[in-house]
Amino acid sequence: MKLEDMILMSVDDHVVEPPEMFDNHMTQKELETIAPRLVAENGKNFWLYEGHKIGNMGLNAVVGRPKEEYGMEPLRYEDMRKGVYSIDERIGDMNANGILSSICFPTFPTFAGNLFHQSKDKQAAKRVIEAYNDWHIDEWAGTHPGRIIPLALLPIWDTELMVNEVKRVVAKGCRAISFPDNPTCHGFPSVHNAHWDKLWEVCAENDVVINCHIGTGAQPPHSSPDTPIDAWIAAFPMSIANSAADWLYGEFLLKYDNLKISLTEGGVGWVPYFLERAEFTLDHHGPWTKSNFGGKRPTELFREHFLTCFIEDESGLRNRDLVGIENILFECDYPHSDSTWPMTPENTFRQLDNVGLSDEEINQVTHLNAIKNFNFDPIAILGRENCTVGALREQARQAGIDTREKSGGGNSAKITDRSGRMTSGEVQKLFAGEGATAD
Numbered sequence: 464m465k466l467e468d469m470i471l472m473s474v475d476d477h478v479v480e481p482p483e484m485f486d487n488h489m490t491q492k493e494l495e496t497i498a499p500r501l502v503a504e505n506g507k508n509f510w511l512y513e514g515h516k517i518g519n520m521g522l523n524a525v526v527g528r529p530k531e532e533y534g535m536e537p538l539r540y541e542d543m544r545k546g547v548y549s550i551d552e553r554i555g556d557m558n559a560n561g562i563l564s565s566i567c568f569p570t571f572p573t574f575a576g577n578l579f580h581q582s583k584d585k586q587a588a589k590r591v592i593e594a595y596n597d598w599h600i601d602e603w604a605g606t607h608p609g610r611i612i613p614l615a616l617l618p619i620w621d622t623e624l625m626v627n628e629v630k631r632v633v634a635k636g637c638r639a640i641s642f643p644d645n646p647t648c649h650g651f652p653s654v655h656n657a658h659w660d661k662l663w664e665v666c667a668e669n670d671v672v673i674n675c676h677i678g679t680g681a682q683p684p685h686s687s688p689d690t691p692i693d694a695w696i697a698a699f700p701m702s703i704a705n706s707a708a709d710w711l712y713g714e715f716l717l718k719y720d721n722l723k724i725s726l727t728e729g730g731v732g733w734v735p736y737f738l739e740r741a742e743f744t745l746d747h748h749g750p751w752t753k754s755n756f757g758g759k760r761p762t763e764l765f766r767e768h769f770l771t772c773f774i775e776d777e778s779g780l781r782n783r784d785l786v787g788i789e790n791i792l793f794e795c796d797y798p799h800s801d802s803t804w805p806m807t808p809e810n811t812f813r814q815l816d817n818v819g820l821s822d823e824e825i826n827q828v829t830h831l832n833a834i835k836n837f838n839f840d841p842i843a844i845l846g847r848e849n850c851t852v853g854a855l856r857e858q859a860r861q862a863g864i865d866t867r868e869k870s871g872g873g874n875s876a877k878i879t880d881r882s883g884r885m886t887s888g889e890v891q892k893l894f895a896g897e898g899a900t901a902d
Contacts, residue, residue: 464822466812467853470842471562472833474612474772475676475727475794476802477574478567478603479524480510481548482540487602488594497587498594499571507538510571513583517571526556526798529868533800534885534893542871547798550606557610558859559866561808561852562795563830564841566612567603568641568676568727569595575641575679576616577649589618592628600635609841612833613637614674619651622658626665633669638838640666642673644706644726645680654713667719670838672770675710676727677703688888695887703729704737707769711741716768717757723836725770728794728801731779734771734786738762766790770836773828774801775810780818780828791828792836805866808852 482501489498499512509516518538525533527544537543546556557565572578572595579595582588596615604611615632617640618624629640643649652658666673683702685695703726710716710724741761745754756764766787772794773779783791793811796802803810815825834840842850849855 464825466808467561467851467856469561469808469812469825469852470830470847470850471793471795471808471811471852472564472612472830472841473562473795473797474566474674474725474770474792474833474837476565476567476797477523477570477799478553478599479540479543479548479570479798484598484602485591485594488597489590493590493594497584497591499591503539508540512578517578522800523570524798525800526802526804527866527869528871532871534890537871544798550603550611554607554610555859555862555864556797556804556866558855558862559864560795560797560805561855562797563845563850563855564610564612564833564839565795565797566614566639566674566837567599568614568674569616572616573679574676575643576619577643577679579616580619580649580651585618585620589624592616592618593631596628596632596637597635600632600637604637609844612639612837612839614639614641616641617662619643619646619662622661626661629662629665629669629671633671638670639672639674641679642675643679644675644677644703645709648680654710655715660715663715663719663722667722670721670723672723672725672837674725674727675703675706677729680706685887685891688886688891690887692885692887692890700728700730701733704733707737708741711761711765711769712754714755714757716764717755720767722768723770724768725772725792725836727772728774728796729771731771731773731776731786731791732782734765734779735782738765738785741765770832773814774803775814777814777818780814780820783818783820783824783828788824788827789832792832793829 485494485498499510502509502511507518509518522533524537524543524547526547540548544556545552568574569576576592579588579592599615600613604613613636615628615637617628647653677700681702683695683698707726716722738761745756745761769790770792771779771786771790772792774794774796779786779791795804795807797804
């Protein structure tokens with residue numbers, strides 16, 4: 464297979480929500496009283512919700528910038544690429560990067576909507592979540608059919624509200640929800656609690672994928688304020704392993720053969736050892752721990768229920784036979800700092816070629832697994848000849864999409880003047896100083 468013949472569907476990207484996002488989905492009174500709203504202060508943008516200021520920029524929106532400027536910039540919409548928050552511009556950036564379809568996680572509400580879950584006024588929060596989902600499905604995903612895989616947030620504090628919202632968004636064509644990888648970190652029952660039983664049931668009945676993005680539950684601790692931030696960044700994806708273990712040992716999985724959990728942005732390379740350890744644990748400790756896998760093995764259950772995602776992960780791809788090729792999906796992570804935009808096809812093809820995947824396997828991990836698991840087939844909508852990396856990049860070329868690096872405004876000069884290694888303590892000070900939230 465040639466690079467330009469690949470079809471890339473990303474199951475992990477992000478949107479920095481546009482200022483006007485609620486305008487078409489809430490009444491004027493709601494906009495004035497309960498809706499989050501964007502404010503500008505001292506050259507920075509914040510979302511204001513229930514009296515709290517939520518910063519939403521920084522490493523969430525550095526795409527297109529020189530790497531030397533990565534940090535807490537940009538802090539204003541005008542300092543970002545428009546594709547970060549404008550759907551029409553996003554499609555242009557996707558074309559330039561050869562990306563056919565994309566799942567876009569929230570930014571200011573946090574990746575799983577934890578901002579709304581902690582709201583003081585739960586009735587108002589329910590309305591905000593509904594409006595958020597309507598904007599995401601009708602406008603962000605609906606403007607360009609086949610290009611955005613819709614994703615919904617849920618009012619997870621109430622079982623009936625959760626179930627009703629799943630049914631409502633499914634009726635609108637959405638079969639993916641964002642959910643904390645460990646809800647106990649936010650004061651909710653564990654995944655083993657009956658509080659969630661009806662959610663698992665409605666998701667299984669409607670083929671809804673539960674997306675657990677890294678950082679939505681337990682975040683890995685910083686070893687020390689003096690530790691280089693590189694150490695935290697390097698280990699962050701694997702933090703999902705603890706939650707994956709928690710979910711794998713959930714007996715609710717035995718009730719629903721088709722329930723799918725996506726370990727978003729968690730990587731793949733750690734999975735073979737994790738499964739090996741789970742197999743050993745069952746055989747060596749099972750007689751006293753009384754683990755129940757319904758007569759199946761841990762590896763079998765993992766392959767039936769869990770999806771893994773890769774950006775840069777040759778280790779995982781090389782061990783695809785141990786993970787299950789059907790459980791590996793591609794992700795881009797635009798516009799975050801891990802994204803390789805606009806050279807993602809080159810980066811991805813290099814990995815696939817180095818590992819020696821067959822054309823059939825390449826098709827599986829780049830798009831067929833996404834089509835199957837998310838019940839979203841852009842090829843049927845757009846025609847295969849219009850879906851390849853080559854075809855999309857030709858559209859971008861004709862549209863004159865500029866992908867050259869551009870230095871930002873605001874405080875970027877302060878960032879490029881930094882000397883010495885960036886430590887965990889310094890980064891935490893930046894987040895605290897800018898009022899930003901990390902999910």
